[in-house]
Amino acid sequence: MEKKADIAMNLEWCKSCEICVKFCPQKVYEMGKFYPKIIAPEACTGCKICENLCPDFVITITPLKEKKKLETA
Amino acid sequence: MDYLNYLRKDKMPHIWCDGCGHGIVLKSILRTVDKLGWDKNEIALISGIGCSSRTPGYVDFNTLHTTHGRALSFATGIKISKPKMHTIVVSGDGDATAIGGNHFIHAARRNMDINLIIFNNNIYGMTGGQCSPTTPTGKFASTSQFGNPDSPFDISRLAEAAGASFVARSTAYHFAKTDKYIEMAFRKKGFCVVEVLSPCPTAYGRRNKSTGKVGHEMLKDQKENSVPIERARKMKPEELKDKYITGVFIDRDVPDYFEHYNEVKKRAKLK
């Protein structure tokens, strides 16, 4: 499957609320021992639900289309 | 959009508990500021006391953390003496409608050109979970351990009745709606209130399991039990029990404070 988005996580700010794990429609995340981990990066569609619902400014989703646009600009 | 452009990174991570909705609401505010391209030097973010009122410490604007309930009065002074300042007040349910209730209804009455974002978590979180003016009747708090005997305020209807130009309610879960309402508020003159229901798992959820105990359960509760105002208008009161009515309560074009006061100035100069 072709990767559609980059997922960046700043776990230093993460409080392990699991919101990303529970609300990702593609089940990209799974709860690790302390922090969420990305288990299916290729499944990410870049919808940003996890980013918008992350209360701790941990997750940044960059859809590759956007990234290309930024690079060529 | 990069949130880091707006955050005071050295103050992060913020103090809000895991699963607290306040961070989600703050992101909506920042996205809207970014979308409108406002100059950070021309934004004043003002708060009172409580969990929501810690917001200004984390953002790179002109930030003012005032006394409990009084943020709107400080904001009134700022806006009047520097009208070009985008004046945003963030407040909690207790801050805005208990100790600050008088400032709230009067800012609305004057239609003062201020944007008020209320983070309503139905509880006093910072002080350990005492019941607030929006804790529903019968619900539990550290000062209502046998169920809250009081009736709650409906903040949005209160703001509407008091004269605000624009009033809308969203939930932390419905971030896209929150973005939309905050943008409508920011673009509009006069007193604009966006009430966002924000889960407090630590102080509210833990004691009132019906809404979920932890943050993601409480967001799910918001997702499942929110009713758009258009639909709610057709529903019976008993059908609306434990539902969250969201949507635009009022959006009216009425003169704001400055329109009236500028007339006062004109008349004074003629004398």
Add this chain to the structure above:
Amino acid sequence: MSQPNPKIKMMQGNVACAEGAIAAGCRFFAGYPITPSSEIAETMSLKLPALDGNFIQMEDEIGAMGAVIGSSLVGVKSLTATSGPGFSLKQENIGFAAIAEIPVVIINVQRGGPSTGLPTKPAQGDVMQSRWGTHGDHPAIVLCPSSVEECYFMTIRAFNLSEEYRTPVIVLSDEIIGHLTEKITIPHHSDIDIINRLKPQSDPENYLPYENTETYIPAMANFGEGYRYHVTGLVHDETGFPTNDSKKIEEQLTRLYNKIEKNHDKIIDVSEYFCDDMDTLIIAYGAVARSAKQSMLKARQEGHKVGLLKLNTIWPFPEKQIVKLCQNIKRIIVPEMNFGQLAHEIEWATRRAIPIIKYNKINGEPITPLDIYNILINRK
């Protein structure tokens, strides 16, 4: 419009406070109606709009205090005025202005208390509240006018002090002075000295809003001028952000204390009358100082060696100025329209080395020259 300057006219004390504020550059007033101070609000509502200033009648006294702080923070000199019950309500935000170091002026036209008390009658019951009304250790500067002219000039001075020291300043007037109408000479605008807050010289990246400077008074940037900083009522460090570091807490609170403490000589203002040759010293302030002066002059005419120390500032307390006059005197008379709020301080300052006769009137009637004269003559 233009009138010859200086202008001589009849004016009411409260109106003179408002005129003084405008002369000092005040362009924002927020208040709430309360007797016997309302003429200040009314005058400001009349004058400010034509000067492109702003008047707002707030929903309560607390809101009025908040609004003036907000307005000052964006660089506009701001005033509020009240009386006893309203002064009690303002205390919360006076504390905020003190710790956040925001210049504002509060005029308290005292009436009888406690509580609703005597709305139309004079008193001096707020002496201690003007010093310690808000909680916590905080600086205080309090001026006490005893004439209409002093209402005008002391309000100007209050603004100057608030700007210079970045602190709330209180003008403690009273019902007698507030409602007194007498002659006043208003100087030409260019003859009035105006002090404005010190602006930062550093660039915004290096700006420390609460820097511990040699003068103890940090430069103040106004909101909206490119210095995006944080203002809070929490104890903060030099950056303005809250701190729990005991060293930083001590540093900042000590600076707050020192900025007034180390400048007593520049702030304290007293007037001495016949103090070179006296055996009796009257110490008085506000409306009572007028009666004291009359009684002193009468007693002097009759050969009694009486002097008067009129306190134009009561806080910081003029300890040094009082002690200096106590070298060769037999007694001190302290007439006050309270139960001896300042007399107690004077006892402390003089270590009770000299007998102090307190004359206290709390029944809503003014202390008359005859009252004080009788004490001078009859009490040894």
